[in-house]
Amino acid sequence: MTANRTSRPTGAPVQVRGTRRRAIRLAIVGFGTVGSGTAKVLLEHQGEVERRLGCRLELKAVCDVMKKDVSWLPRTVSVISDWKKVVADPEIDVVVELIGGTTHAREVALAGLDAGKHLVTANKHLVAEYGVELAERARAAGVHLGIEACVMGGTPLLHAVREGLAGEHFTAVYGILNGTTNYILTEMERRGCSFREALAEAQEKGYAERDPTFDVEGYDARYKITILAMMCFGQAVRVESIPVAGITHIEQVDIAYARRLNHTIRLIAGARRRKNGSLEIFVRPMMIPQASPLANVMGSINGVLLVGNKGGNTTMTGRGAGGEPTGVAVLSDVVEIARSILAGSATTSPLGYTRWQKAKTAPPGENLLSAYLRLVVRDRPGILARVCAILARNGINIDSVLQEPAMPKKHLPFVMVLEPIQEKYVARAVEQIARLPFLAQAPLMMPFADLP
């Protein structure tokens, strides 16, 4: 009898070398886009997965289907309305939580873990808020927890970080982790259209929600960078501690100026380790050099740049959403867990660390940055003099001033590139500039990304 086996309340037999298990069974709770995508991927890849595992992987039940069409599911799959029956079923090994949110989903997840079910979730919100708790409960119950689908669903980022680079010491990670905003920014770039137009198109194509706030204001990316930063640095990062800025203030004129500066604008969710060990984490639009791999992440695709102390830069790009791509990530976790069940493995660390440090967040404003500052003014003499005086008073040097010709006098945009200085001085200067009487709209400040 294995050490693991004693702790499995389901009583399901664990493989001992030489013996064989008939099948490993899963249930999907929450049957929206990702739930049905996962079921489809499993049904289609069942043979391939079985050759990998040496054991059959069976979808035994789906739960919480609401009014979704389930007629295409094989008759062997039970359709259950009460999730408690899933958790209580001794034949189910793995519960896949695809409900979303943190109330009902958390209840299901915890009940599953406590009942000795292995858990797979695509719920970034849940893992970002309660990841350490879930990992601890999984450890206590002797079961596995899979979270690959929470960040860049469809692209194997989290396994690469946790296992493939388990020997690395990360110094920074920069990601384009939200497909909606990247689609909007690259459409503004490609078509020369406004934010509003690109958003409307994204909504039409199903890349953006009717209420796009969660995506365009950066909240989605913030959950994802929380998880990624925890896994790269082993610090218990808190979601709300991360400053977030979205892309709603980016205008076509910024795209044009970025191009003139050989840059492009991307919403970057990043985390970097300072020399004293503290972390600087942020979600904000940034100016990215055109030659950077992140500048070439187009449309709804996601991309990430991992910076290691000894292995250098690794980049990954791929899907970050969608039913079937996310289903691939969910199923990959189920396969990994099935391997662990077959190998009699006790739980390991789903977030990559067993010993957590309290998050040491770098004091805001002390980061060095070189800023892009776009002002829109009602033109009259003396404007530049007053703006420059404010910058000088805050100790900020100007690298260059750009102004496209033939712009309207009443709504004249121009751009200043500032030399590197701590952000707090730039922020204070921007606040003072914002109060100048000739400003036609609020100034926009974006940092140039300081990528390795």
Add this chain to the structure above:
Amino acid sequence: MTANRTSRPTGAPVQVRGTRRRAIRLAIVGFGTVGSGTAKVLLEHQGEVERRLGCRLELKAVCDVMKKDVSWLPRTVSVISDWKKVVADPEIDVVVELIGGTTHAREVALAGLDAGKHLVTANKHLVAEYGVELAERARAAGVHLGIEACVMGGTPLLHAVREGLAGEHFTAVYGILNGTTNYILTEMERRGCSFREALAEAQEKGYAERDPTFDVEGYDARYKITILAMMCFGQAVRVESIPVAGITHIEQVDIAYARRLNHTIRLIAGARRRKNGSLEIFVRPMMIPQASPLANVMGSINGVLLVGNKGGNTTMTGRGAGGEPTGVAVLSDVVEIARSILAGSATTSPLGYTRWQKAKTAPPGENLLSAYLRLVVRDRPGILARVCAILARNGINIDSVLQEPAMPKKHLPFVMVLEPIQEKYVARAVEQIARLPFLAQAPLMMPFADLP
């Protein structure tokens, strides 16, 4: 007692939940660039790794150091000359084989596995030739086998394929897996120099060996694609069955014509699954569209494009060689194995599959390709007519003919782009063209890569 424990001849205690192991110990056999790189990475990242594992990872011994300087190693590390002592040491959990080659290395690897040591290797040659045997021996001995460093050392490709995408059904994989050839090709591009000049520079900078055959003729990439294809498709691919072509015949004129066609030349190691399940595997220079992520893999960096049935395209770029990057990959495997030891896990499948299919290699020549054909002729009337007649006789349509102005008459290069057709017809036509009396040198044929 765990199932695993009974099979560990070393008698080292395996963690049972709640108890704790003092340390997991490794020995490095073979102490060249990668061996010392691995030791350096471990010593520097020891604290970080310990926080991940919840257990100390100790370098206990290095072996086969030849005349290398080991004075920088801590006194706690034994320097051993006889590898049999490493294998016999009951305190050593993990043997890291970094000898290279397939004779001595294979002997050490098999002896280690048979003695119940977990094995990590960076030896692509060994794994490409004997991977299935090693995996089987590891399974029989109840130990783990780590191979991450064999392909793109420093970039977590193999973990991403085996675990992160364990639920995917791959349809193709295309890689730039050799840094030397990529450095040469991108230098030819950047500086406009010849193959010889770029090679000499690569040798000077240490990117190429004095005898560069292994790299420039594609053999190194062939070992790597063998491993990658096995892991993506679960077929027992044999190295020698893969046709290989190197980059020695690429000239500056080809780089220039590629650019004119909005392409760039890369040595691609690829494998794709045909509809009938057979595999087409190859190593050859190809024309890559400039917009492809693979075209933007520069210098000695490696890159790979994985194509999945449901998750779409995933690209990864990063280091593929070098002592410390490869050391990161080796150490990551050691950490993963340590996690498995602590979790009481029996062996899993290091190549990703437990059931192997015999390799079904697609019959050569039946692949469709659109070809770039570069001819160098002694100019005289009627040349194009004769070449075109041969192409027509083989049923090949011409898409376009390109000729740069002001080229020397006695050594006149021109290029034809051929419409898609099975390769065997192109090969036959090229053979016939090669015999034409006015040819100044052998023709060069390269396919346009048909990337998704």
